[in-house]
Amino acid sequence: MSVAVVNSFTVTEFVNDKAKFEGFVKEWFAMIDENGDGKLSCEEIRSRFGMLVPFGSETPPQMETEIFKRFDEDGNGALDPNEFKSLMTEIMHAVARGIGGSPIIVALGTNSLLLKAVQHELATPSS
Numbered sequence: 001m002s003v004a005v006v007n008s009f010t011v012t013e014f015v016n017d018k019a020k021f022e023g024f025v026k027e028w029f030a031m032i033d034e035n036g037d038g039k040l041s042c043e044e045i046r047s048r049f050g051m052l053v054p055f056g057s058e059t060p061p062q063m064e065t066e067i068f069k070r071f072d073e074d075g076n077g078a079l080d081p082n083e084f085k086s087l088m089t090e091i092m093h094a095v096a097r098g099i100g101g102s103p104i105i106v107a108l109g110t111n112s113l114l115l116k117a118v119q120h121e122l123a124t125p126s127s
Contacts, residue, residue, distance in 0.1 A: 001110070004118045007103045011096035013124070014117035015089060024116050025085045032084075039078035042068045092117070 015021050032040055032048045046064050071087040072079055079087065095113065108115045 002108050002115070003105060004108055004114070005103045005105055006099060006114060006118060006121075007101055008096040008099050009101070010121045011092055011099065011114070011117045014120040015092045015096075017120060017124075020116075020120055021089075021092075022085070025088050026081070028088065029081055029084050039080055040084055041078050045079065 014024075029040070032044055034044050034047070042065060045068055046061065067087070068079070071083050071090075073083055073086075074080075092113065106114060108118060
């Protein structure tokens with residue numbers, strides 16, 4: 001676990017870096033795709049949802065199902081990589097809105113959503 005100071009800029013700049021964010025999404029997709037079939041079932045998402053929702057939030061199973069349905073654009077009962085990217089983009093933007101522009105101190109787990117954003121910010125030269 002590590003501690004970092006973040007604000008909405010930390011998160012939005014990471015999402016806006018298309019190549020880095022795409023790599024992040026592919027990495028997480030592979031981690032969640034337990035059976036390796038190239039799509040994420042509602043159960044696979046549900047079993048890992050705690051990893052996707054930052055700050056250790058508890059999400060009721062009904063809400064998880066509704067979120068899944070919202071991003072299952074073709075209605076086939078699974079999220080493909082593009083649908084999953086839409087989900088991850090929305091989660092990251094929601095985190096950025098929640099943090100706001102003022103810096104906050106957060107504890108980051110090794111598989112934290114924010115960890116990649118912080119690592120991206122640290123690796124990006126200041127302008």
